[in-house]
Amino acid sequence: MVSRTKEESDKFRSPDVADSKLLATFTLSGEILQSIKDRVAGVAARRGAPLPRCTSIVATFAVVWQCHIRAAIGDVEADNKHHGRAHFIFPTDHRARMEPRVPDKYLGNCVGPCFASAPKEEIAAADAEDGLFTTCAAIAAAIDEAVRGEPAYWEGWKERIVEACRDDAPFSVAGSTRFRVYDVDFGFGRPAKVEIVSVAKTGAVSAAEDRSGAGGIEVGIALLPERMDTFRRCLADAMAWFSSSSQCN
Template sequence: MGPTQQHLTTPILSVLETTLVAPSPSAGAALPESSLPLTFFDILWLTSPPVERRRVFFYRLTADADVATILSNLQASLSQALHAYYPLAGRLRLKPGTADRYELHYRPGDGVTFTVAEYSNDGADFDELATDEPKKVAKIAPLAPTLPEGGALLALQATVLRGGLAIGVAVHHAACDGASSTRFLHAWSAAGTGAANGPPPPITDRAVVNDPNGRLYDFFVKAMPTADQMERVKLSDDQLFATFTLSKEDIQRVKEVVAAEAARRGAAPPRCSSLVATFGFIWSCYQRAKDDAGSNNGDRPTYLCFPVDHRSRMKPPVPNEYLGNCVGAALHAAPEDQLAEAGAGGIFVACTAVAAAIQEAVGGVRSPETIESWTERFKEAAVAGAGMLTVAGSPRFRVYEVDLGFGRPAKVDIVSVARTGAMAVADDRSSGGGMEVGISLRAAGMQRFQKCFEDAIPFLHH
């Protein structure tokens, strides 16, 4: 990673066109009106303002690329993909005649907003925006649309850059989780490339999600925060976003360091998967980069919270193709002073806590009482101790395979982490078995994180 970049001029975003793309018809006829009730997993994300996942895919284009044809093909393939994923073209609403029953409602004529925009002036060079180096969030955030008012579930934006194209995606989390939304993107990719072996169609039947005691929906409806309770994060002018890559070899060395430290302490080693190793390594670096790092905070707890897909763990199991939410929260604390230790100590403590979070989350998914505890544990962690780091994305989503008809993306950013404070996780674009992690911090914090990361990597291999 190089020095923090702050010298770029502010590019200007101009909206050229906004189109409503409807699902392609079935046998020449429009899809019928339909409604899907929200499950207890969906209700967890029903807040105001909505919880949005906002990604930007950067695609490099050749100098002679026919941009007009590319944009036209994008809308045509989007319509094809929406045929199977038609609920995403609908709206979130309160079911008529009820006080607290919410649903995804689709009717003929509904569609997804597709915006075509253009970044102009010298600050919009493709290579400067599609970079791992620190860049101002204010430059990349406009590339991802916000959801239109009225309960929209999906919005898309194609922004023409000098040297490339940025495809921005915004999804309402109450409609589906990350696994579902990226399956939709792969379906769009298959339509755009004409692939014969696209992903199987989604399963929309909400009956496949079993409410273990029949009361979880009502429990989470009552636990929903009000609009006044929702924190609205205001981004500072120096908020940055950067990407850090852990190679397959780096991850393996984290596992070995953790095992060696466990032996030195005479402790049982945690189950250190590649995901545990990545989360633990980044969490320890992140803790050392905090504004109050180095202060005498003692053993004050700090938390890591990340999603766990429960499809295979539900009883009965939920199909992988299910379109909706089926994720729970894995949450665990670690003492701040131990987590912030340089060297093997901080990494060991972090990985031990991450492994414990997974074990607890996996073991408790079939217990209604454990599921009910998610909201209270999350609230306690959010207000107690030294704060909480959350996670967005997953290497399993294969975002670098989303070819929309003009090649694979050169870079993928989850820009919504700038407001949520999460780390963004993705597969390594080089297909080398590593992982990419996006971090958003203010300038001073980013410099400290870079220093921690750059010092820690050589330590792993010494």
């Protein structure tokens, strides 16, 4: 059990602003996710850089993180936060990576944190492709680090969370596409829509499988009205851009 001082606990406490936020759910289709992967591969080829491992969940986190930073930078009240580093903390499943392997029927916790970080100005670059590559590469590198599981990673995770909170409130994730929340039936049918309302308090983004079963991913996010408008426009522009590129291919 980890003990904390009051000062340390205050760093993890969310401000009481949930009532003034808007909660919205967005769906990224399988076609959009494939287009994101293609865009990232194109930037890697153009730069002559290694191709990040861009899975569907990495692609989802990459574009949502990018739009979240763009929305924050577009907020005139956050003018003093345009520079510095952005942090994204999300969990990874270690069950299949343990030695010996944890049985598939194990229902307890077996996750570890991934720490992605990148300069805000690179994430919000004028060339959206470059910003997308930045977020995707940072997220993929964070997963690789967690999978390696070197002693320094396990020993320093608490300090890294505190460091991320010191720079700015880190972006984080609630839920998982692996939970299959739309398959849950407690006797009165499957849910029509699932929302993790705690994101309005924590500032996280929720993740779940596409309720239609078409292979997409749903994300939920809560923001103040003005910032939600900016985030919604940014994501809509990105999805239109990805959709047009997938049709061309």
